[in-house]
Amino acid sequence: MPGRLPASAAVFRPVRTRNAFEETVERLLQAIRLGVAAPGERLPAERELAARLGVSRVTLREAIRAVADAGYVESRRGRYGGTFVAEDLPSLPRPRRGATPTGAELEDVLTLRRVLESGAAESAAARSLSPAERQHLRGRLTGVAEVPRGEEAEYRRRDSRLHLAIAEVTASASLTTAVADIRTKVNELLDAIPLISANIEHSNEQHRTIVEAILSGDAPAARAAMDEHVGGTAALLRGFL
Amino acid sequence: MPGRLPASAAVFRPVRTRNAFEETVERLLQAIRLGVAAPGERLPAERELAARLGVSRVTLREAIRAVADAGYVESRRGRYGGTFVAEDLPSLPRPRRGATPTGAELEDVLTLRRVLESGAAESAAARSLSPAERQHLRGRLTGVAEVPRGEEAEYRRRDSRLHLAIAEVTASASLTTAVADIRTKVNELLDAIPLISANIEHSNEQHRTIVEAILSGDAPAARAAMDEHVGGTAALLRGFL
DNA sequence: GTGCAATGGCTCAGGGCTGATCCTTTGGAG
DNA sequence: CTCCAAAGGATCAGCCCTGAGCCATTGCAC
Known part of the structure; x- marks a missing residue:
C-alpha cells in the first residue's frame, strides 16, 4: 500500500507549504540573497511583478511592505519610481530560526x-x-x-x-x-x-x-x-x- | 536590472500555478501514473491524506470526486472502506492537451x-x-x-x-x-x-x-x-x- | 510650465478554501 | 446480535486572496 515510503511522501507532500504572502516574501528575499536583484537595482513594477509571481497586487504589496520594513528594499512613488533594493542590506537578522538542521x-x-x-x-x-x-x-x-x-x-x-x-x-x-x-x-x-x-x-x-x-x-x-x-x-x- | 534573464524568471516564477483543487487532482493522478498507488490499492484515508497534502478535506474530496468520475479511483464507505485505485485504469483519456511541446x-x-x-x-x-x-x-x-x-x-x-x-x-x-x-x-x-x-x-x-x-x-x-x-x-x- | 504616462497607494465585492462539526455507512469484535 | 470504531458524506461560518477600479505622486517631454 502507499504508506510511508519516501516515494509516497514525495507524491503526497503538501500542495501549499506557506500562504501566498509568506511565499511572496520568500521570493523577494531569495532574489536579493541570490544576487538576482543587486543592491541599488530596481525590482519590476508592482503590476508586472504581481503578474509574474501569480499573486494579486494586494498580496505583493503586503510582502513588499514586510521586506521594506526589514530594510531590504525601499519604494519610491511617481514616474521612474519603483521598489529598489537597499544599497546597504541588513546584516543577517536571521535569529537561527529553528535549531541546527538534523x-x-x-x-x-x-x-x-x-x-x-x-x-x-x-x-x-x-x-x-x-x-x-x-x-x-x-x-x-x-x-x-x-x-x-x-x-x-x-x-x-x-x-x-x-x-x-x-x-x-x-x-x-x-x-x-x-x-x-x-x-x-x-x-x-x-x-x-x-x-x-x-x-x-x-x-x-x-x-x-x-x-x-x-x-x-x-x-x-x-x-x-x-x-x-x-x-x-x-x-x-x-x-x- | 533583474529584467528577463533566466535567473530572474526562475526567482519570479509563479508562486501558485494552479488552484488547490487542480493541484490536488494532479497529485492523485501522479500517484497513480507513477505506480506509487498501484491498481487495487487503497489510498490513505481522507482525513490523513488531506493533512499530508495540506489541503482541506472539502478540497481533497472534490479532487477525489473528479478523479473517481474519470474512472481512476473508487470510494467505498464504512469501516475498512476507503478510496481504492481502480483495477482497470482508464487508457489515456489524454486528448493531447496543448500541441506537442516545443x-x-x-x-x-x-x-x-x-x-x-x-x-x-x-x-x-x-x-x-x-x-x-x-x-x-x-x-x-x-x-x-x-x-x-x-x-x-x-x-x-x-x-x-x-x-x-x-x-x-x-x-x-x-x-x-x-x-x-x-x-x-x-x-x-x-x-x-x-x-x-x-x-x-x-x-x-x-x-x-x-x-x-x-x-x-x-x-x-x-x-x-x-x-x-x-x-x-x-x-x-x-x-x- | 504644463501635460501626461508610469508608478506606488488604497479600497471593496466576491470567490476559493479552510476548519470544525455532525451525519451515514459498514463490518469486525465481543 | 449488538456495539462501535473507522471510514466516507455533507454543511457552514469565516478568512485569505483576487481582480478591478480609482487615487496620489513624480519627473521627463514638449
Whole structure:
C-alpha cells in the first residue's frame, strides 16, 4: 500500500507549504540573497511583478511592505519610481530560526545540491555556448573574484550569481529554477558558519577551473571540477554542523 | 536590472500555478501514473491524506470526486472502506492537451531529467545500502521485468516505480521529490509516442546494469549506465517529437 | 510650465478554501 | 446480535486572496 515510503511522501507532500504572502516574501528575499536583484537595482513594477509571481497586487504589496520594513528594499512613488533594493542590506537578522538542521536534513540538501550543480556544470559544458552566454559566464566569474575582503555578504551573493549563471547557460529553465532553490537552502546553511578567507581564495581558484572547463566544452572536467567544489563546501558544513 | 534573464524568471516564477483543487487532482493522478498507488490499492484515508497534502478535506474530496468520475479511483464507505485505485485504469483519456511541446520545452525536460536521474543513480551507488534498501531495489527491478507483453501502461508504471526506487535509496527526500516530478513530465511525453517492444527489452537490460552497479557500489558505472539509459529515451523522444 | 504616462497607494465585492462539526455507512469484535 | 470504531458524506461560518477600479505622486517631454 502507499504508506510511508519516501516515494509516497514525495507524491503526497503538501500542495501549499506557506500562504501566498509568506511565499511572496520568500521570493523577494531569495532574489536579493541570490544576487538576482543587486543592491541599488530596481525590482519590476508592482503590476508586472504581481503578474509574474501569480499573486494579486494586494498580496505583493503586503510582502513588499514586510521586506521594506526589514530594510531590504525601499519604494519610491511617481514616474521612474519603483521598489529598489537597499544599497546597504541588513546584516543577517536571521535569529537561527529553528535549531541546527538534523544530519539527515543536511545530507538531503547536500545530496541534491551536488546532483544539481555538478549536473548543471556538465550540461553547460556539453552545449555550444553563444558569445553572449560565454561573456555572461566570464562576467560573473570576474564578479566574484573582484569582491574586496571583508565584504562577506556581497561575496555570497556574487558566488550565488555565478553558480546561477552556470545553470542559466544550460538553457534549461527548470534546471535553473532547481539550482536557484537549492542554492537558497545552501546559503541558509552557510550563513550559520564563519566565512574563512582561505576558503574564498580556494573557491575562486575552483570557480576559474569550472568556468574554463565549461567554456572549453570539456563536460567531464566541468563535472569533476564542480564536484570538487561542492565537496569542499559539503565538508565545511559537515564540520560545523 | 533583474529584467528577463533566466535567473530572474526562475526567482519570479509563479508562486501558485494552479488552484488547490487542480493541484490536488494532479497529485492523485501522479500517484497513480507513477505506480506509487498501484491498481487495487487503497489510498490513505481522507482525513490523513488531506493533512499530508495540506489541503482541506472539502478540497481533497472534490479532487477525489473528479478523479473517481474519470474512472481512476473508487470510494467505498464504512469501516475498512476507503478510496481504492481502480483495477482497470482508464487508457489515456489524454486528448493531447496543448500541441506537442516545443523543442526548447523538450530539451528543458530532458536536460533536467538526465541531471536528476543520473545523479540519483550515482548518489545511490555511493551510499552503503541497508539490506532492506537492496531488497527494495531488486524487487522493483524484477517488477518491471515481469510485466507481460502488451501491458504497456503497467510497464510504464513499474518502470517509473523502479526509477523512483533508485531516488529513494539516495535517502534524499528532496531528490526523490524532484525525480518524481520530472518523471511525471517524462511520462507525459512518452504517452505521446508508441511503445516498441524492442525498446522494452533493451530498457530491461539497462535497468539490470544500473541496479547492479548501484548494488555493487560502483558510482561511476551507475552514472554511466543511467546516462546511457536516459540517453536512449531522449533520442526516442527527439525522434518522435 | 504644463501635460501626461508610469508608478506606488488604497479600497471593496466576491470567490476559493479552510476548519470544525455532525451525519451515514459498514463490518469486525465481543 | 449488538456495539462501535473507522471510514466516507455533507454543511457552514469565516478568512485569505483576487481582480478591478480609482487615487496620489513624480519627473521627463514638449
